[in-house]
Amino acid sequence: MKHLIVIGGATATGKTAFAIRLARQLKTEILSADSRQFYREMSIGTAKPSPEELATARHHFINSLSVQDNFSVGDFEKAALQTLATIYQKNDYAILTGGSGLFLRAVCEGLDAFPEVSDAVKHQVAQGEQSGGLAWLQTEVARLDPVHFQRIDRQNPARLHRALEICLQSGRPYSDYVQKEKSERPFVPHYLLLEWPRQELYARIDARVEAMIAAGLEAEAQLLLPYRHLPALKTVGYEEFFDFFDGHIARETAIEKIKQHSRNLAKRQATWFRKYGDWRVISPKDLEQFQLRGFDQFV
Numbered sequence: 001m002k003h004l005i006v007i008g009g010a011t012a013t014g015k016t017a018f019a020i021r022l023a024r025q026l027k028t029e030i031l032s033a034d035s036r037q038f039y040r041e042m043s044i045g046t047a048k049p050s051p052e053e054l055a056t057a058r059h060h061f062i063n064s065l066s067v068q069d070n071f072s073v074g075d076f077e078k079a080a081l082q083t084l085a086t087i088y089q090k091n092d093y094a095i096l097t098g099g100s101g102l103f104l105r106a107v108c109e110g111l112d113a114f115p116e117v118s119d120a121v122k123h124q125v126a127q128g129e130q131s132g133g134l135a136w137l138q139t140e141v142a143r144l145d146p147v148h149f150q151r152i153d154r155q156n157p158a159r160l161h162r163a164l165e166i167c168l169q170s171g172r173p174y175s176d177y178v179q180k181e182k183s184e185r186p187f188v189p190h191y192l193l194l195e196w197p198r199q200e201l202y203a204r205i206d207a208r209v210e211a212m213i214a215a216g217l218e219a220e221a222q223l224l225l226p227y228r229h230l231p232a233l234k235t236v237g238y239e240e241f242f243d244f245f246d247g248h249i250a251r252e253t254a255i256e257k258i259k260q261h262s263r264n265l266a267k268r269q270a271t272w273f274r275k276y277g278d279w280r281v282i283s284p285k286d287l288e289q290f291q292l293r294g295f296d297q298f299v
Contacts, residue, residue, distance in 0.1 A: 110183025
């Protein structure tokens, strides 16, 4: 029997450290399902594992792409399953971790079979988003697929963008394509969810942002300014600095917005994890107990 330890949780909950601890104990490898840590050029703002952390356990899908590369959740599903097949040749356990719930779900359950989107439709949606922004995406998805609009993260432009493309390409609601049955997988997933009390988590987020600023997030964002139009750069920590560079907001305002938007992201992530998956919740106290009692309590 092969096992996949799935570690989920909002930003700043300690997933990286916990995954490394398990990987060392199980003598196995980690697959990152953080859809922004794939990109080599985005390091500080994505809170990637440090070089020291990467050296303690083998990680996959960290620094594996350029921001100019196209890499969909479907691409990740295929690549992750291939990587797992290799790991399972020598180990009964592997670890999958990240805050991108859709990427976790794709590996564990499979994706829906969506039609291929034409360049014309992609251009149509991109033009509409450029002129109307998030509000336009929300309005169009609500009009074409009110069922999916009630379920989707309405503050996530990438999710809205994708749903709208499918609606326009197929002439059918995105929700028509939602998979009703899980795909067969050659492993058993075990879902572990890291949760902190809200105020403690928000304090951790604020501290992390301050550490990113000290580490040079502003300079990293400046280097990425020419790529701001790419989907990868529609990311908290970069968009706010782009607004500062444009002269729309002050630097201190940009930093405060990064903190606020990171807290908003954490709230949306927590909502997603409550909706999907059979998660075993692990609190800070549980983490301490884990160190004492070992891994068997969780599987």
